[in-house]
Amino acid sequence: MPCLILRLDAPLMSFGGVLVDQHNPTDRFPGRSMLTGMLANALGWHHQDTEALNSLQARISYAARWDVPPEPLRDYQTVDLGQTHLANPGWTTRGAPEHREGGTAKRGIHQRDRHYWANGVMTVAVTVPPGEPNVATLAAALRHPARPLFIGRKACLPAAPVLLRVRESDDAYHVLASEPRDPRAAADTRFFEACWPPGTTAPATESRQRQNRTDDRDWRTQAHVGLRPMITGYLTEVPPCT
Template sequence: MLRFDAPLMSFGGVLVDQHNRTERFPGRAMLTGLIANALGWNHGDAEALNALQLRIDYAARWDVPPTPLRDYHTVDLGQPHLAQPGWTTRGAPEHREGGEAARKGTHQRYRHYWADGVMTLSLALREGIPNLDAVAAALQRPARPLFLGRKTCLPAGRLMIGQREAADTLSALKAEPRDRRTSPEATQFEACWPLGCIDPEVENRQRESRTDDRDWRLQAHVGLRPMIVGHISEVPPCT
């Protein structure tokens, strides 16, 4: 069981022109990257990342609904101090690729975030390595600092809040008490979960197709995967 609590979160939506959008809920690729970062894996571990991604099931709910926030960035890459290669945390200079405009032009970006929200997630792994115990240990003592979507989105506390046995991720999510900051008047919680957890006729009316998997070898999002998006009410109060 995880709790995402941060001043800002971003869940990687479809990039349109200069707008870096965010989805309402995290995708399977983001959760794969989060776990892999905790384990100390690298982007080059494509085979292991693809295998881990296929084993993930999850459900998520907003305990405290977030506020949308749009951040505006602009930079003139033609400035003298930006014309030279920059150094990265990997200890090697990074060269900007592309044409003249990409290397020296003025760039504008709009990055979209969720602000001041609190989300609870239940995460399960199908059989394989690493198992849930290894992932739980890594999330509690991560190999590297963790972030929720972008490197600027640092969590306000530990991500893991416990472990729970249940028939599926939705059942586990419904059994997990709401966050202490949840409004006392809240009776419905916006949530998402995988297929097969509730009545199929209801699911068919709430099904969405999401491009939330990543081909880690090509470094590109791929495919369409169904998820159910709706509301749940069977959430116990904070203890």
């Protein structure tokens, strides 16, 4: 089946996590909802397109690999949202106004501790079964996105085009294992931290390295839901960049 090969390369990236109060952690790997949001943004979809978003999310399977391991970064933020220039809708580069929804929380002083990955480079293989949108449609949208793309948060702008190429493979794990590493990966790196879907490697290995993740979103309620298994470990035979 065709597979999207993505290169997540940005000064800062954030992959969400379990949110408690004002603390915004980041997971080690992107979640399925984050990839869904990025693809939907490229397609020009909106949060109101809940059926399409839930359908696309359910079809996505992926594997991810750190080619250049990142550094953790914590950003303390505070802002008074009641200021006049923040309280009113603002115009975007797309020629349409944008403003915050919500009740009293959209006013007043807010504080956040947001966590990011800095200076890392990740390769991601994404597959979707036959249906719409298909891989060709998604690839075209990533090449010419309807809106600017970001990696987890709007401040996390990619430093290079997100789509590397489209390849054929039986599954996301095997295409990722055979995809050359980024040129910036250290030449002596033997172990590449990665995650992949279950059912593609040895059962004994998967039983030791299985983790349950809450990385799906119910796009109707904007809440993360459920538990989904992923395997975390290391890839050891990643070909060099040619």
